Amino acid sequence: MYNVYEQLSIKDIANWVASGAIIFGGIIPYVPQYREIKRRDSAEGFSLYVCFTLLIANTLRIFFWFGKHYEIPLLLQSICMIVTMFIMIKLCINVQSRNQVIKVRERVFSDFDANFFWKWTDFQSYLDFMLLFAVLIGILTYLLVDVPIFVETIGLLAVLTEAMLGIPQFLRNFFNKSTNGMSIVMVAMWTLGDAFKTCYFVIREAPIQFEVCGTLQVIIDIAILTQVYIYQNKTTIHTRVPVRVD
Numbered sequence: 468m469y470n471v472y473e474q475l476s477i478k479d480i481a482n483w484v485a486s487g488a489i490i491f492g493g494i495i496p497y498v499p500q501y502r503e504i505k506r507r508d509s510a511e512g513f514s515l516y517v518c519f520t521l522l523i524a525n526t527l528r529i530f531f532w533f534g535k536h537y538e539i540p541l542l543l544q545s546i547c548m549i550v551t552m553f554i555m556i557k558l559c560i561n562v563q564s565r566n567q568v569i570k571v572r573e574r575v576f577s578d579f580d581a582n583f584f585w586k587w588t589d590f591q592s593y594l595d596f597m598l599l600f601a602v603l604i605g606i607l608t609y610l611l612v613d614v615p616i617f618v619e620t621i622g623l624l625a626v627l628t629e630a631m632l633g634i635p636q637f638l639r640n641f642f643n644k645s646t647n648g649m650s651i652v653m654v655a656m657w658t659l660g661d662a663f664k665t666c667y668f669v670i671r672e673a674p675i676q677f678e679v680c681g682t683l684q685v686i687i688d689i690a691i692l693t694q695v696y697i698y699q700n701k702t703t704i705h706t707r708v709p710v711r712v713d
Contacts, residue, residue: 485667486538486540487540488663489540489541489544489664489667490540490543490544490547491544491547492660492663492664493544493547493548493660493664494547494548494551495656495660496656496657496660497551497555500513500555501554501555501558504558504559504562505558508562508565508566509562509566510558510559510562510563513555513559514635515556515559515585515586516585516635517552517632518552518553518555518556518593519585520628520629520631520632521548521549521552521629521632522549522552522553522597523600523628524625524626524628524629524632525544525545525546525548525549525552525625525629526545526549526597526600526601526604527604527621527622527624527625527628528541528542528545528622528625528626528629529542529545529546529549530601530604530605530608530621531618531621531622531625531674531676533608533612534608534612534617534618534621534622535618535619535622535674537673537674537677538671538673541673541677553593553594556590556593557590560588560589560590560593561590563588564588573588573589574586574587574588574592575587575588575589575591575592576591576592576593576595576596577592577595604621608621619676622674622676623676623679625676626676626677626679626680627679627680627683629680629684630679630680630681630683630684630687631683631687632684633657633684633687633688633691634687636691637687637690637691637694640691640694640698641694644698645698646691646694646695646698646699651692651695654688654691654692654695655692657684657688658685658688658689658692661681661684661685661688662685664681664684665678665681665682665684665685668680668681
């Protein structure tokens, strides 16, 4: 047993810690949001389009792995994020259903009504859509996995979709000329997390798409933090825990 511990180096331990942070770090910001929704019994302030963006991005990233293998922790990160987003969707749908004062018509994916896309009233519709999306991308990947430009495009779309997640929040602050309703601590966590993630990508020599994604996310995070300084005199004290909204 002593020999086993002796063989463990600081580098090995650091790699394990870094891998764990990569796998689970992305879902941590959604824990307080989940608790806030449960506490208030209201999904107001949380956009399901956040879930949509992350589900699409991480599904694409998983299929990118089949064409160009990257580190397993990054693959596991995508799986964890997908599970987390479905948990958030399930919670929001349940809360919205309980809070209905007047019974409204059910909106489901099988209606194929573009006006209610991603505004369905049942959880199964979200599962059905993502299953259909995964099947279509899976078929394309199976047929074109040996075509480099297709594989690289899948990877680029995945990381760019995720990287742009903060843009709606930035635009919302810009048009409102205020960061009221936005948690500075939360954005600071995003910035630190994205900076760590980007360094991890560079050090571990992940595909260039990941490095581009991380860099863009850090730039957007810093831009949002800059808005806090610019609009500080126009922002009132708040308690809501925000998310990257659409």
